[in-house]
Amino acid sequence: VFLFMAVQAQKPISPNLFGIFFEDINYAADGGLYGELVQNRSFEYTASDHRDWNPLTAWQFTKEGFSYGTISVETSSPVHANNPHYVVLNVEEVGREGVGLNNAGFDGIVIKAGEQYDFSLFAKQLGANAIPVTVQLKSKNGAISNLATINADSKDWKKYTAALTATQSDDSATLVIVAKATGKIALDMISLFPQKTFKNRPNGLRADLARTIADLQPKFMRFPGGCLVHGDGLGNMYQWKNTIGPVEQRIEQRNIWSYHQSVGLGYFEYFQFCEDIGAKPLPVVAAGVSCQNSGGTWRIGGTGQKGLPEDEMKAYIQDILDLIEWANGAPTTTWGAKRAAAGHPEPFHLQYLGIGNEDKITPVFKERFKMIYEVVHAKHPEITIIGTVGPFHSGEDYDLGWNFANEVKVEMVDEHYYEKPEWFVNNLTRYDKYSRAHSKVYVGEYAAHDVKRRNTLRSALSEALYMTSLERNGDVVLFASYAPLLGRRGHTQWNPNLIYYTGTQICPTINYYAQKLFANNEGDIYYSNVISANVADTAKTFSASCVRDSKTGDLILKIVNTDSIGIPAKINLAKLGTFNTNAVVTVLSGDPAAENSFENTQNITPQTSNLTVNKSFTYQAPASSLTVIRIHTR
Numbered sequence: 001v002f003l004f005m006a007v008q009a010q011k012p013i014s015p016n017l018f019g020i021f022f023e024d025i026n027y028a029a030d031g032g033l034y035g036e037l038v039q040n041r042s043f044e045y046t047a048s049d050h051r052d053w054n055p056l057t058a059w060q061f062t063k064e065g066f067s068y069g070t071i072s073v074e075t076s077s078p079v080h081a082n083n084p085h086y087v088v089l090n091v092e093e094v095g096r097e098g099v100g101l102n103n104a105g106f107d108g109i110v111i112k113a114g115e116q117y118d119f120s121l122f123a124k125q126l127g128a129n130a131i132p133v134t135v136q137l138k139s140k141n142g143a144i145s146n147l148a149t150i151n152a153d154s155k156d157w158k159k160y161t162a163a164l165t166a167t168q169s170d171d172s173a174t175l176v177i178v179a180k181a182t183g184k185i186a187l188d189m190i191s192l193f194p195q196k197t198f199k200n201r202p203n204g205l206r207a208d209l210a211r212t213i214a215d216l217q218p219k220f221m222r223f224p225g226g227c228l229v230h231g232d233g234l235g236n237m238y239q240w241k242n243t244i245g246p247v248e249q250r251i252e253q254r255n256i257w258s259y260h261q262s263v264g265l266g267y268f269e270y271f272q273f274c275e276d277i278g279a280k281p282l283p284v285v286a287a288g289v290s291c292q293n294s295g296g297t298w299r300i301g302g303t304g305q306k307g308l309p310e311d312e313m314k315a316y317i318q319d320i321l322d323l324i325e326w327a328n329g330a331p332t333t334t335w336g337a338k339r340a341a342a343g344h345p346e347p348f349h350l351q352y353l354g355i356g357n358e359d360k361i362t363p364v365f366k367e368r369f370k371m372i373y374e375v376v377h378a379k380h381p382e383i384t385i386i387g388t389v390g391p392f393h394s395g396e397d398y399d400l401g402w403n404f405a406n407e408v409k410v411e412m413v414d415e416h417y418y419e420k421p422e423w424f425v426n427n428l429t430r431y432d433k434y435s436r437a438h439s440k441v442y443v444g445e446y447a448a449h450d451v452k453r454r455n456t457l458r459s460a461l462s463e464a465l466y467m468t469s470l471e472r473n474g475d476v477v478l479f480a481s482y483a484p485l486l487g488r489r490g491h492t493q494w495n496p497n498l499i500y501y502t503g504t505q506i507c508p509t510i511n512y513y514a515q516k517l518f519a520n521n522e523g524d525i526y527y528s529n530v531i532s533a534n535v536a537d538t539a540k541t542f543s544a545s546c547v548r549d550s551k552t553g554d555l556i557l558k559i560v561n562t563d564s565i566g567i568p569a570k571i572n573l574a575k576l577g578t579f580n581t582n583a584v585v586t587v588l589s590g591d592p593a594a595e596n597s598f599e600n601t602q603n604i605t606p607q608t609s610n611l612t613v614n615k616s617f618t619y620q621a622p623a624s625s626l627t628v629i630r631i632h633t634r
């Protein structure tokens with residue numbers, strides 16, 4: 001007797017499919033996620049960051065009320081050799097107001113009544129008199145915090161701190177520092193943080209923005225770029241070692257996106273944030289070449305040198321090995337000790353490492369990639385290395401990338417595409433055709449670029465259609481991340497982005513909500529043929545997926561309908577065991593041309609309600625919609 005039990009066709013898929021890609025672009029770090037409220041706190045801005053900038057950018061020198069004095073930028077005997085510039089206030093006449101400095105942060109400092117702000121600076125007395133310094137927050141109408149006095153009496157650099165409590169809220173406050181006696185005083189690293197950072201971390205992150213990112217429940221975070229990683233010349237490559245340790249000792253640098261990186265948000269902070277939000281860290285290092293192996297020839301100062309000289313590669317590869325030791329090594333190891341000294345004796349559990357970003361697959365690149373890959377893979381087989389197929393996602397150059405990946409047998413490759421919504425709709429079967437014998441895929445950067453690069457519902461739904469195809473191919477596509485993640489209004493070099501913000505507001509786009517619905521509802525088992533609709537495949541207006549999250553046992557259905565009319569979707573759960581018929585349904589829908597904006601941040605958001613489901617039922621997928629149905633089985 002044969003006992004026949006009907007089983008739904010199924011396959012295991014990546015449980016970490018949807019994550020985030022953080023690049024320091026659009027003021028994503030300084031003026032964005034990094035909680036520092038003072039702009040150019042270390043006087044390290046230069047004209048190479050931005051043609052109009054200099055060490056005093058964002059600072060205002062004040063000498064009001066019959067006070068006299070001068071300010072100068074000096075470099076001899078700085079706080080640390082890595083942080084060469086500082087200012088000297090030379091007070092000749094104190095007058096009524098004193099001589100000082102103001103900083104209005106990034107478009108004005110945002111202050112909330114009753115909250116505490118942690119001020120700090122490094123100071124050194126240069127004359128015979130010890131000059132006290134006062135610190136206060138001011139609105140355009142006057143003081144809005146207590147006045148703190150710092151008795152900076154040391155003749156050597158010393159850090160001083162003060163607490164400022166706001167008496168009023170203000171969206172465009174200024175930090176005012178005043179020297180109150182005649183003489184000379186040197187100042188550097190003038191810093192102000194809200195006491196309430198994300199998870200209350202010192203040197204922490206802006207809480208509301210970090211929370212918005214955490215709400216995505218990303219399974220991994222790729223950082224710190226993008227093009228930022230390889231830079232636009234060998235001297236502009238991101239060097240992780242420059243970004244750890246005391247902030248006053250880190251090496252700041254020009255941002256490829258034409259601003260500055262204070263690197264106050266450095267590798268320690270990135271890894272800690274990953275841990276805080278439950279995302280696997282995925283740092284990316286340059287493959288020993290800068291942007292498109294160009295050597296930055298298009299910019300002044302570009303050397304034209306295409307890749308690191310061979311005799312520098314050994315040290316460069318050692319830096320990458322040191323990164324793995326820093327992240328995962330015991331506190332008794334050289335680099336693990338540095339992580340422990342920063343307050344994290346436990347390892348960060350690094351599992352993935354990206355090498356290269358959109359690099360042209362030239363002999364210069366290949367040679368350097370292989371050198372790095374072979375050493376890192378041999379010494380750390382436990383780390384999954386993610387290579388790149390270059391800047392293209394089709395054509396001969398793209399084939400070059402894949403041929404190289406196959407030759408090296410790299411575990412995973414990073415593919416990028418920024419395309420019109422139609423491209424996503426027309427490429428729903430892209431990964432159905434991928435060989436399962438070759439490298440796995442990380443879709444490291446993608447976004448649908450609608451007309452005028454707007455974050456429309458239409459763009460979000462074309463991405464959602466595509467994401468159902470990523471789930472269907474979750475056995476070969478292991479990671480995917482929308483790009484870029486962040487954009488500060490008024491400071492974007494790139495659109496569209498997933499989350500926009502000002503100092504006071506956060507505006508998650510509709511694309512953000514589509515990402516959130518997928519990332520909050522991931523599964524690790526994919527079932528085929530559960531959902532169908534009477535729509536011609538050629539119409540490409542309908543796509544759906546069904547996954548199970550084995551941790552909770554929940555069945556999760558995702559249904560995308562981009563048509564202008566509702567579509568009945570037939571759902572057959574008969575072969576999926578028992579389940580609770582009271583399901584939760586969440587729908588993102590509306591006018592395909594609609595967007596969220598700072599004026600109406602909630603224009604289109606997911607709406608949740610209850611739905612009774614059965615072994616076989618029909619769900620009417622609304623016009624222009626993404627629906628997620630979550631069904632409990634336990």
Ligand code: AHR
Pocket residue numbers: 023025225226227228357358416445483484494
């Ligand atoms: O996401 C913006 C940029 O797009 C990234 O830096 C780069 O990798 C891609 O070209």
